[in-house]
Amino acid sequence: MDLSDLYTEVITEYGRSQKHRHPLEHPDVTERGVNPSCGDDISLELEVNGGVIEKAAILGSGCAISQASAAIMAGLIEGKPTGEANRLAALFLGMIRKDVTDENELEELQDGVALQNISNMPARVKCATLPWHTLEEALKKL
Amino acid sequence: MDLSDLYTEVITEYGRSQKHRHPLEHPDVTERGVNPSCGDDISLELEVNGGVIEKAAILGSGCAISQASAAIMAGLIEGKPTGEANRLAALFLGMIRKDVTDENELEELQDGVALQNISNMPARVKCATLPWHTLEEALKKL
């Protein structure tokens, strides 16, 4: 796979974005997610009100791919009911596993589609999926 | 090494000899010796009087080489002072290790010299030396 398909402008910009990188004041749930083998180590914080995710923050550190994936995810889930967030996580993970390939179906993931290529890079798959697995764990705790 | 150099008449005869294969009535010391890898498992019994080995018996089972070596040894040490037996053991083990090669020196071992060739068969060295190591251990206990 070519580097230019991996480090696209969309990804590097989300990867460097600071938008969701500030700790929440009153998170209802905090979940740590780690890829022990490569050093990605993030914390997801959510503020949930009446079943709706009002704010999402991602702290910690990780590679451009995990950070981009996290930033895209945070943007997508803010304002969504938790059930919806769970569905999006399943959709994203399905895309990476190549279980879901239909473009129309994937449209919902918006810029998340920029990570579709990752399925061809086994060494980086875990980077892209880390925030979403962390989200699934976080939602279980609510 | 040729089989005919290993299973010489001297060795097979000693190997089958029953002369020292009867338990002693009042052994002063009994010592077990085992080669776990090949199944030689012998017991040496000695009757010692005034520092002299009056009777030696070898029980248990083992291959032709260990049995021949044991029978030759028993014949050699009967009637000898324990110090002398110890010296013979060192001489025999020296022969097998090829430390002692002088024929005159080895003469004392009498038919034991028939086992000299064993040093060329690493897999059988332990068979030949088992009774003598057992003797050394037995003498330490007196």
Added chain:
Amino acid sequence: MNKYLHDFPLLLQPDEKGRRIAYLDNAATTQKPQAVLDAVTAYYQTSNANPHRGAYDLSEAATKALESAREKVRAFLGAPKAAEIVFTKSATESLNLVAQSYGMSFLNPGDEIVLAISEHHSNLVPWQIVARARGAFLTYLYTDESGRILPGEIEKKITGKTKLVAAAHASNVTGVVNPIEAIIDRAHQVGAVAVVDGTQSAPHMAVDVAALGADFYALSAHKMLGPMGVGVLYGKEKLLEAMPPFLYGGDMIEYVEEQTSTFAPVPQKFEGGTQNVGGAVGLSAAIDYLNSVGMESIREHERALTAYMLDRLRGVPQLKIVGPDELQDRIGVVSFTLEGAHPHDVATILNADRIAVRSGHHCAHPFMCHLGVQATCRASVYLYNSNEDIDRLAESLKGVRRWLGYGLE
């Protein structure tokens, strides 16, 4: 000539007298087809790296090599999931892993561990250690004089107190295939866990661990055409997950802090340290080779060889077979003694005719004691053996007693 023989360089080598080796010590270790040696070499020449670690292509290739070997083993054993396949260095390590990790955690004072008396030391001594450390009791399934475990013994010994049963699928001394389904079923009936030593079965017959219901199943690559230094432990996922790790170090952790650590999911939890990828690749190639022959064909070929061997050995004066004298429920391992000749001498004399058999206690002291023999000779076949090897064995055996000074019979 056996049609597989030409794949095995060592077996083709003539000695100075032009004789091929009649290699009949397959229960100890097997020879390797060139395809296995080539696969290992190719791995090191094209894909060698530390797996699970690097972000570069070579490391990905090594990871793939390791994981596809795992998948190969999973399919070979009929295990439900690849995560249930743990790579070790030998069947011995696999069994020690179960004893130390499962045994030390889940056995309690007063519990009973039931072993077959015919076990190899590798599936026996680890349980002595666990029993002593945990205050558990060891009891044995005894065999009849031909080495078979009878149904009554299974009912009698495996009881409500039994928490773990360990038994070989096939014996490396007598060649008996144990009634392993009955043993496993009985173990489960009383709520015990069944540890199966598959070291002598997996190389010689189709095995399906899921159908057997075994909780653990251990084997060694080197006894099935693979390289030395690789073993496998199959374990049911639920059990593996509940067990603590065995070797602690790289690649098996999740977080490590100064005073405490948490561990990776199975199977990585049990694979501390750099894995033997080259060895796993060799095992994978060995399984390909075995599958290309077909496990059923191998079993058939060996059954025919064993029948021939039993027949020829019956024709050797003063020879006594230790173990069953018939074909039913056995593999191609035949132990025997020769009146007046110590097994070690027998092996030495056969060796002069370039026939390789094993002599000794076969790492099964308690079983030898139970059978009342000090040592035996053991001839064991594999797919590359032929009746010719058996003929040479039988002929050479006839001369043994003469070498030892017994008159001509």
Added chain:
Amino acid sequence: MNKYLHDFPLLLQPDEKGRRIAYLDNAATTQKPQAVLDAVTAYYQTSNANPHRGAYDLSEAATKALESAREKVRAFLGAPKAAEIVFTKSATESLNLVAQSYGMSFLNPGDEIVLAISEHHSNLVPWQIVARARGAFLTYLYTDESGRILPGEIEKKITGKTKLVAAAHASNVTGVVNPIEAIIDRAHQVGAVAVVDGTQSAPHMAVDVAALGADFYALSAHKMLGPMGVGVLYGKEKLLEAMPPFLYGGDMIEYVEEQTSTFAPVPQKFEGGTQNVGGAVGLSAAIDYLNSVGMESIREHERALTAYMLDRLRGVPQLKIVGPDELQDRIGVVSFTLEGAHPHDVATILNADRIAVRSGHHCAHPFMCHLGVQATCRASVYLYNSNEDIDRLAESLKGVRRWLGYGLE
């Protein structure tokens, strides 16, 4: 071209663009010279059998192969006796053996175990487990910010309560060669035992365990041109003799009865199960190769490469070396970070230029935490690397930030 390169088939392979790999992950595993692959293949083609067991020539040949490999390792490490060399499957197993066998038997509640904070998980997590099980305390020798252990720290932390000290001879993160003599001397002064992890030192410098006075010394064959699946534990004979076995099974016993067993003398006591003779033969050939080059030449070559690397890396904008920035007391392992670029991305981008470096925590979480970095990139050299590899590394690094969307600097 480096004159040893032509001995390493993997390193010669061009990719579809005609580029050789710049393999700079030697601290993870090394490539193998053809001579090592050939030695292993030749073993399997001519001498393969189960050692220590058979009374036939092939088994004797296998025994000889194993024991002469042991002797080769003994001489390589300067160990007084061959019985002090135990074969394992990896440095990780060697260190777990010491922890489980020595640690669990000889450490008592209240004892202190002192570890360097820079230890690899393989020489750290096993001691956490032992400390918890035995009620002992773990304390750490901290390093300065460049990763060096200062003399005062050794005096302060290793005290009358210390019963065991475990430290690497050289760090796999920073390349620092620890003041191991001072650590060992201090340990002995207070009556403690010194466990040295030689995994990163033995491949790169002449080691004399007797001169060092180390009580235990562990290493892995695959990091010194040998095959995967082979490790070594050197231990002082007196200590090994006093320790209980680690893996129980074939070849390590003396007698086995139904309820109890006694064990073989060292080193067999620690070598339960069929040994990896093919692997030991490979390690032996690797040592031959290293000796033919000369450990002093290797050290010199790597020193020059390291000097060049440090120099070239200083020329990469925004790059920060993690560990000492000078040549003194270090091996050719260099960790670094690049501002704004996660090490995993750096490695991926270098990989596109066919340069293999490792990224991550290098199995040293507590050390990374102590140094205040989450992860680093690590480039590590061996005898087959050349300045050309370093040039490629430095040039490729300069392009990394651009790929990640930072403007041209």
